[in-house]
Structures are given as C-alpha cells and as structure tokens.
Amino acid sequence: MVSSDRTSAPRDARAGDEDRRSFFSTATAVIVGGIVSVFPFAAGLLVLFDPLRRQGSAGGFLRIASLDELPADGVPRSFPVITDRVDAWNKFVNEPVGMVFLRRTKEGVAQVEALNAVCPHAGCFVDFLSKESHFQCPCHDSSFEPNGTRIHPERCPSPRDLDALAVEIRMVEGREEVWVEFKNFRAGTPEKIADA
Numbered sequence: 001m002v003s004s005d006r007t008s009a010p011r012d013a014r015a016g017d018e019d020r021r022s023f024f025s026t027a028t029a030v031i032v033g034g035i036v037s038v039f040p041f042a043a044g045l046l047v048l049f050d051p052l053r054r055q056g057s058a059g060g061f062l063r064i065a066s067l068d069e070l071p072a073d074g075v076p077r078s079f080p081v082i083t084d085r086v087d088a089w090n091k092f093v094n095e096p097v098g099m100v101f102l103r104r105t106k107e108g109v110a111q112v113e114a115l116n117a118v119c120p121h122a123g124c125f126v127d128f129l130s131k132e133s134h135f136q137c138p139c140h141d142s143s144f145e146p147n148g149t150r151i152h153p154e155r156c157p158s159p160r161d162l163d164a165l166a167v168e169i170r171m172v173e174g175r176e177e178v179w180v181e182f183k184n185f186r187a188g189t190p191e192k193i194a195d196a
C-alpha cells in the first residue's frame with residue numbers, strides 16, 4: 001500500500017505538468033492567431049479610411065492678391081485664401097480655406113507681411129479696426145498691433161501673437177503678385193504649431 005501511494009504522487013505531478021503545458025500551448029496559439037487576424041483587419045481599415053486623414057490641407061504657396069491691391073500706407077487688408085480642397089472622397093475646386101491680412105511694410109517697396117486672420121486663442125477671425133489702428137478679436141477681446149504682436153500680453157487671452165506667414169512676391173505676366181505659404185496653427189498654445 002505504502003509503495004503504491006509513493007508512485008502515484010509523481011505520476012499526478014507529471015499529469016499536472018502536461019495539463020499546464022497543454023494550456024499554455026493553446027493560449028499561445030489563440031493569442032498569436034488573434035494578432036495575425038487583427039493586424040490585416042486594422043490595416044484594411046486604415047486603407048479604407050485613408051481619405052479622411054487627408055482632409056483639406058492648404059499647405060504650400062498660394063496666390064493671394066496682386067501687389068497693387070495693397071494700400072500704400074501700410075494698413076492691413078484682408079483677403080480670402082482660395083484653393084482646391086480635398087475632403088474625404090471629394091475634391092472641391094476654388095474653395096475658401098481661410099483668410100489672411102496683408103500689409104506693405106515699406107511704402108513704395110515690394111515688401112509685404114502676411115498674418116493668418118485666425119485668433120490663436122480659440123480660433124475666431126480677428127478684425128482690423130482702422131480707427132484704432134489695431135486688430136481686435138470679437139470673441140474674447142484679444143487685441144494685436146498691425147504687425148501681429150499682442151497689445152498687453154499679460155492680460156491678453158491669446159497665448160501668442162498672430163501667426164505670421166511666409167510671403168513671396170512673384171512676377172506673373174508683368175504683374176507683381178503676393179504669394180503666401182498658407183498654414184493654420186493649433187489654437188490655445190503659446191507655441192506656434194502647424195496643423196497636420
């Protein structure tokens with residue numbers, strides 16, 4: 001009797017080991033199989049919804065106005081930004097995608113400054129008040145100098161100055177044109193971070 005009990009205990013232990021090995025093999029097969037089946041599915045979804053990730057970017061230089069449309073006295077003037085827009089699976093031709101203010105920085109010279117008209121606080125469009133000679137945001141009263149710097153930055157809701165944009169003056173068919181590298185930037189941050 002005693003010897004029989006002694007041999008059955010190791011046999012039970014071996015059976016337990018085999019059960020555990022079998023359980024781990026099965027679990028590993030299920031996990032690997034799950035990963036293999038999920039990844040092609042996720043990749044398929046990315047391909048299917050890829051057009052949604054390419055919405056309405058207006059990067060690159062765009063023609064905004066001819067130089068002679070800008071007042072000689074340096075007062076900013078607003079212009080719509082018109083370009084083709086890709087939205088999900090559709091393409092829209094000549095759509096307004098934003099607004100910029102242009103101003104001459106030197107009288108009689110082809111030197112122009114461009115500012116995105118969107119307030120960096122929460123994304124409203126600013127106005128230029130010619131009587132007060134500054135930009136004013138109608139939403140929470142941020143105000144900016146004609147060159148885009150904040151007036152009273154310590155109490156201005158906007159966390160940064162208006163966003164300046166790169167400008168090129170190009171000669172097209174004998175006329176000087178103002179081209180702007182149009183970008184939108186993230187609202188509510190002190191840093192100027194371009195939208196993707």
Ligand code: FES
Pocket residue numbers: 119120121122123124137138139140141142157158
């Ligand atoms: S959005 Fe311009 S001050 Fe708030």
